[in-house]
Amino acid sequence: MKVDEIEEAIIRFTQNGIPLTTSPFKDLAESLGLSEEEIVERIKGMQEKGIIRRFGASIGHRDIGIVANAMCIWNVPDEHVEEIGNIMASFAEVTHCYERPRRPGWDYNLFTMVHSYTRADCEIVADRISQVTGIKDYRLLFSEREFKKTGVRL
Missing domain, CATH: 1.10.10 (Arc Repressor Mutant, subunit A)
Known part of the structure; x- marks a missing residue:
């Protein structure tokens, strides 16, 4: 165009x-x-x-002290993914919630992203989500390094 x-x-x-x-x-x-x-x-x-698709805001979360980022991976019964996913996505601390296919040797099919000030805070959020949903099989994968995110540039 x-x-x-x-x-x-x-x-x-x-x-x-x-x-x-x-x-x-x-x-x-x-x-x-x-x-x-x-x-x-x-x-x-x-x-x-259609030259500009959207205007969006993004906050440099590390710049404001939010340095703990956890991808919470959940083993959710397939027949309950929609219901459980909606519950998990409703938590204010969850910024992303995705269903992904299971892979051989990988039982996890639901992924939520949680950002907070400390790893302990992320663990508390994951525990609350676990208590509310009844999903006990989960892990937290913490970010070690952030790579710059950019959109399309001229």
Whole structure:
């Protein structure tokens, strides 16, 4: 899909994060000789055309002290995955909840991601989930290192 110069400038400006201010598009608008309202309208138009699929926010959780990240892996009876998965996903501490196929030698089929300030906090959350769901066969796999996550860039 072809973009014009203004659309390209908007993409380049937004792809690395939008300033956390009351007027995040002001500098960009001024540099392009446009108003902030025109920038916002262009962004809406780019979304309608499918040039921009979504705007999302992500918090640098390590930057705010959330350094314990646990992938909780669960052995859930297949016939109860939907029900148990919905319960697990309802916990505020769970940011992701996925069903995955079992593999030879790997009994775990439901995965939840929990972020917290300490490993002990993650263990407490997993224990609460276990108590509520009755699923006792689980493990916590803690992140050792974070690799930078980025979206598509121009």
